[in-house]
Amino acid sequence: MAKKIVDGRGSFCPGPLMEMIAVLKSSQIGDELEVLSTDKGSANEIPEWVNKVGHEYVSTVEKDGVWHITMRKKK
Amino acid sequence: MKKILIVGGGMGGTILANNLARRLSNELKTGKASITMLSASDKHMYQPGLLYLAVGRITPDELYRDQASLLEPGIQFHVDPVEEFKLDNNQVKSKSGKNYEYDIMAIATGSRMFPEGIPGMVEGAETFYTEETALKMCKSLQSFEGGKVVITVGVPHKCPMAPLEITFMLHDYFKDRGMADKVQLHYTYPIGRVHSLENVAKWAAPEMDKLGIKYDTFFNIKEVDAKNKLLKSEEGVEIKYDLLVTIPTHKGMEVIEKNGLGQGGWIPTNRTKLNMEGRDNVFILGDTTNIPISKAGSTAHFEADTLGENIAAMVKMGMPVREYDGKVFCFIEAGKDRATYAMFNYQNPPDPKAPTKAVHWFKMAYNKLYWISARGLL
Numbered sequence: 001m002a003k004k005i006v007d008g009r010g011s012f013c014p015g016p017l018m019e020m021i022a023v024l025k026s027s028q029i030g031d032e033l034e035v036l037s038t039d040k041g042s043a044n045e046i047p048e049w050v051n052k053v054g055h056e057y058v059s060t061v062e063k064d065g066v067w068h069i070t071m072r073k074k075k
Numbered sequence: 076m077k078k079i080l081i082v083g084g085g086m087g088g089t090i091l092a093n094n095l096a097r098r099l100s101n102e103l104k105t106g107k108a109s110i111t112m113l114s115a116s117d118k119h120m121y122q123p124g125l126l127y128l129a130v131g132r133i134t135p136d137e138l139y140r141d142q143a144s145l146l147e148p149g150i151q152f153h154v155d156p157v158e159e160f161k162l163d164n165n166q167v168k169s170k171s172g173k174n175y176e177y178d179i180m181a182i183a184t185g186s187r188m189f190p191e192g193i194p195g196m197v198e199g200a201e202t203f204y205t206e207e208t209a210l211k212m213c214k215s216l217q218s219f220e221g222g223k224v225v226i227t228v229g230v231p232h233k234c235p236m237a238p239l240e241i242t243f244m245l246h247d248y249f250k251d252r253g254m255a256d257k258v259q260l261h262y263t264y265p266i267g268r269v270h271s272l273e274n275v276a277k278w279a280a281p282e283m284d285k286l287g288i289k290y291d292t293f294f295n296i297k298e299v300d301a302k303n304k305l306l307k308s309e310e311g312v313e314i315k316y317d318l319l320v321t322i323p324t325h326k327g328m329e330v331i332e333k334n335g336l337g338q339g340g341w342i343p344t345n346r347t348k349l350n351m352e353g354r355d356n357v358f359i360l361g362d363t364t365n366i367p368i369s370k371a372g373s374t375a376h377f378e379a380d381t382l383g384e385n386i387a388a389m390v391k392m393g394m395p396v397r398e399y400d401g402k403v404f405c406f407i408e409a410g411k412d413r414a415t416y417a418m419f420n421y422q423n424p425p426d427p428k429a430p431t432k433a434v435h436w437f438k439m440a441y442n443k444l445y446w447i448s449a450r451g452l453l
Contacts, residue, residue, distance in 0.1 A: 010346070010401060010421035011367035013235050015271040019367045021295065022231040025192075025324075026339060045267055052267075052293050053309055075309075 001030040009038045016042045027073050035069045043067045077108045077390045082157050083183035084114030084142050087361030087375030093451030094383030096147035103149040108390050115156040117142055121445050129203035129212045130248050145449050160334045179356050186362035190323040199301030200321040221257030222317025227296055229324035230265050233370045238322045239279050240408040246286050247411035263294035278427050341365035347398035358382050369403050377402040406438040414438050
């Protein structure tokens, strides 16, 4: 199982969530993705999307204005 | 002599080549620099025009110019696509078997549509991202007699405004044909709002409500059952359709993946310097980068402006002089005769205003002015 960093800092469009979805498509089940975002909205919308679609939300940590949101691909 | 090699003759590569040719006109004349462009085609396509072709408002011939006619004198242009990148030797090998050396290289090979990544998509959906598919969609729309038209969006996709634009344009298209009461438009989007840009979504959702366009969010395409005209999502939602229009997923070019330059065909790129990670003399622009911003013509345009200044400065002064700030400017067609726009960079989100006829007509003018843009003059 791989751990991948999705660097969405400074991305308004397509945005960190869309970047994460794109990377998720080329990932294996069990892979862990850590999304970096400078948009605090990501802290809500990424876990919401992950839970809605049926993957596993792991954690959110904010450090120096960057949100680190971790999820795991489940299907 | 400083040899500059530009790989790719799309919008980014062409603007960059012309920008450099003007900045380095003396160096080109005196043999201190050379600019070579390698492209896969002798034609240059205005890709945003495909949106209009799909609804019958542009003809195919309006989309093209001869690539050579767009380039400044002094640029050595060859229709000879690169097949092998030998970065350690500052060399590429082309399809013809010729080796081209460079001191500075810019890669702008673009991206390719990948609808086959979704089962049933090629058979079941209309799209407009190539001349062939846009023409097919135009014919399908003309023969459509009514029913549910579903617009669905793959990830990642090129031109983030296109899903909204085609939806609003289809609304007006059917209204003009007197079919408004026979057609139900149904828009789907992969995340929890109708567009990735929050301020654009805040504008677009009420517009859809006003026009009677239905929408589903959290809709990630899983497959298309073309036989039964059924669109299925990863979230378990199924939507019946009479006509399906898709914004297809896309990938970087195969040659990038084959040469191991970047997964998915996207090359790891420094977001402000635009150099390939780990290489000081290789620059990336347009769809080819892995920078998390819009894959759109305007992105390539503004990146090319930055690189034009920087590469010219490297030749003249031995160093780059400015950074790319993430600038993107996208028109947003809000129907057949209204439009707005979104302008943003790494630091500042867009704040789209209410659509106006003036912005729409400016977009119509830009469809012609593009050829001045490609020459690096606008």
